[in-house]
Amino acid sequence: MNKSISFLIRGMGITGALLVLSIPFFFNPPISTTLKVVSLGLLMIFIIFAASAIRLRKRMEDE
Numbered sequence: 001m002n003k004s005i006s007f008l009i010r011g012m013g014i015t016g017a018l019l020v021l022s023i024p025f026f027f028n029p030p031i032s033t034t035l036k037v038v039s040l041g042l043l044m045i046f047i048i049f050a051a052s053a054i055r056l057r058k059r060m061e062d063e
Contacts, residue, residue, distance in 0.1 A: 008053040015046040
């Protein structure tokens with residue numbers, strides 16, 4: 001269980017860092033559709049990691 005939650009937290013950190021690094025590209029006027037799709041994908045992955053970590057933490061507290 002601890003390895004699982006550490007994997008989820010590490011995944012949240014990596015995807016959060018990639019989202020932060022992609023912010024400056026939004027201020028360029030010619031924003032491409034690819035950047036929007038990649039950013040949306042990163043956001044969805046971050047949300048999945050966060051929801052899974054919260055669910056796993058609650059499950060660990062119940063045991």
